[in-house]
Amino acid sequence: MNIRVFDTPHDAGIYVAALAEQVIQSRPDPVLGLATGSTPIPFYDALVGLHRCGLDLSHVTTINLDEYIGLPPTHEQSYAHFMHTHLFSRTNIRSENIHIPNGMADDLAAECARYDDVIRAHPIHLQILGIGVNGHIGFNEPDDLLLSKTHVVELRPETVRSNARFFERIEDVPRRAITMGVQAILQADQIVLMAFGPEKADIIARAVLGEVRTDVPASILQLHKRVTVVLDRASAQGLFDEAGRLRAK
Numbered sequence: 001m002n003i004r005v006f007d008t009p010h011d012a013g014i015y016v017a018a019l020a021e022q023v024i025q026s027r028p029d030p031v032l033g034l035a036t037g038s039t040p041i042p043f044y045d046a047l048v049g050l051h052r053c054g055l056d057l058s059h060v061t062t063i064n065l066d067e068y069i070g071l072p073p074t075h076e077q078s079y080a081h082f083m084h085t086h087l088f089s090r091t092n093i094r095s096e097n098i099h100i101p102n103g104m105a106d107d108l109a110a111e112c113a114r115y116d117d118v119i120r121a122h123p124i125h126l127q128i129l130g131i132g133v134n135g136h137i138g139f140n141e142p143d144d145l146l147l148s149k150t151h152v153v154e155l156r157p158e159t160v161r162s163n164a165r166f167f168e169r170i171e172d173v174p175r176r177a178i179t180m181g182v183q184a185i186l187q188a189d190q191i192v193l194m195a196f197g198p199e200k201a202d203i204i205a206r207a208v209l210g211e212v213r214t215d216v217p218a219s220i221l222q223l224h225k226r227v228t229v230v231l232d233r234a235s236a237q238g239l240f241d242e243a244g245r246l247r248a249k
């Protein structure tokens with residue numbers, strides 16, 4: 001794993017946007033795997049900045065990791081709404097090239113199968129990931145098993161608590177979500193895992209330096225050949241030894 005530690009999330013976002021720009025400019029059919037949460041916002045802002053300076057995104061396909069079940073795209077906390085607010089409405093990404101799981105589908109099993117077809121048709125060149133405080137990637141929660149395909153997941157109590165900051169009341173946080181499985185994530189050509197702030201320091205150390213374990217889902221990224229972990233100093237704390245050297249393998 002490559003580790004990059006920045007002074008600020010803003011600086012980190014510019015770095016990740018430059019990685020995305022390389023992919024976008026070097027391919028006729030670039031596919032970006034995208035994440036939600038507060039962490040990737042500086043990346044989206046920087047990508048929008050590049051677009052305003054002339055970077056064309058009309059040929060980019062986007063595939064989002066996950067969506068809450070039961071929130072319509074018009075709901076402010078739906079991931080569809082998040083993506084439109086932070087990226088899609090601010091660039092020339094075409095609506096027909098945008099893919100997000102439909103958390104309102106009547107037949108959720110069919111929706112998961114449909115989403116796997118979308119992923120199969122559009123292999124991901126660059127996958128952006130955040131990390132939950134419990135190590136989840138997308139909504140692949142810590143468990144005895146990690147599921148390879150897109151699936152419906154019951155959110156863990158710590159995830160509901162952590163995501164409650166975006167809702168008025170904790171009771172309003174959906175308890176279920178659709179998430180891409182770990183196979184699609186690991187099949188991406190390149191992965192960028194982003195994390196900022198001291199509350200992510202412990203889980204980053206376990207994901208990067210610890211054993212590969214299904215109860216730390218992000219640790220499975222150690223098995224991928226081309227992962228860059230993009231941190232700020234606070235989230236990187238656990239990766240340094242007493243002499244201030246990166247302990248990372």
Ligand SMILES: N[C@@H]1[C@@H](O)[C@H](O)[C@@H](COP(=O)(O)O)O[C@@H]1O
Binds near residue numbers: 036038040066130
């Ligand atoms: N499903 C998303 C994850 O993809 C994201 O990584 C996580 C962390 O969020 P934040 O970046 O706000 O800490 O939040 C949600 O649970």
